[in-house]
Amino acid sequence: MSLVINSLFFDRRRRKQLREGKLSAWARPHRVLPGFALTMGITVTTLSLVVLLPLAAAFVMAGGMSWAGFSEAAFSPRVMASYRLTFGVAFAAAAVNAVFGLLVAWVLTRYRFPGHKLIDALVDLPFALPTAVAGISLTAIYSRNGWMGLWLEELGIKVAFTPLGIAVALVFIGLPFVVRTLQPVIEELDRELEEASSTLGAGRFTTFRRVIFPLLLPPLLTGFALAFARGIGEYGSVVFISGNMPLRTEIAPLLIVTKLEQYDTPGATAIAVVMLAISFALLLGINLLHRWSRKRLGDH
Numbered sequence: 001m002s003l004v005i006n007s008l009f010f011d012r013r014r015r016k017q018l019r020e021g022k023l024s025a026w027a028r029p030h031r032v033l034p035g036f037a038l039t040m041g042i043t044v045t046t047l048s049l050v051v052l053l054p055l056a057a058a059f060v061m062a063g064g065m066s067w068a069g070f071s072e073a074a075f076s077p078r079v080m081a082s083y084r085l086t087f088g089v090a091f092a093a094a095a096v097n098a099v100f101g102l103l104v105a106w107v108l109t110r111y112r113f114p115g116h117k118l119i120d121a122l123v124d125l126p127f128a129l130p131t132a133v134a135g136i137s138l139t140a141i142y143s144r145n146g147w148m149g150l151w152l153e154e155l156g157i158k159v160a161f162t163p164l165g166i167a168v169a170l171v172f173i174g175l176p177f178v179v180r181t182l183q184p185v186i187e188e189l190d191r192e193l194e195e196a197s198s199t200l201g202a203g204r205f206t207t208f209r210r211v212i213f214p215l216l217l218p219p220l221l222t223g224f225a226l227a228f229a230r231g232i233g234e235y236g237s238v239v240f241i242s243g244n245m246p247l248r249t250e251i252a253p254l255l256i257v258t259k260l261e262q263y264d265t266p267g268a269t270a271i272a273v274v275m276l277a278i279s280f281a282l283l284l285g286i287n288l289l290h291r292w293s294r295k296r297l298g299d300h
Contacts, residue, residue: 101178131236
């Protein structure tokens, strides 16, 4: 026991000497992991091989096309319609997930009820479920003869083979990103802040708007960005429920796959480059908004 106490005292003294500059560089404690230079080199190499090289190859292949050929492949009316559908529905589904994901994360974190663990486990189901299985299941449920589709058909609402069906699929696969991003932050919220706000006379809505929501905004934006990015590139769950009708329910990833099946690699690359550029610009804007919200929160 005395050895443990002496060791803790020695470590505390060494840390104090390091902060005050009284300990020479050679006497600094050895780290368990390698130093910055080695780990940074491994990080850059891994990212280059996994991310940068494939993206650079896409731009190089697109650069070999003439501008006329690139424009015809990437900006035809059919492709433009797929861009609008893909990004528009992905954005709408991510917005829905941001609202309901916040509610689900709050309930799972703040309340305990029968079946709590089961519902918490079900949130991760879209992570484990193959996307093709999800697409087939959603199509069977929301088709004209499906469990939900038959009831919705009587109300004049058609889900399968419409943009609404695509939104339903993207909400299904994107919800866990928002919930799992928010849960740790909600768990760390200091309830004394809520109690202090209530003591000062603030109502529930005011407490949420002025105290809780500013703290949840940065992780909420992160979850939104993750769900949005997943929705842009989603293929398996969407291809079944969308119906793949040109100019109506055809998504951009499907066009890329179609062109690859037709051995039109330059055309598929042109669409991929445009999607990559738009996705990067949108995610950059979301990240800048996230950074601004964190900075604004820190100033307060």
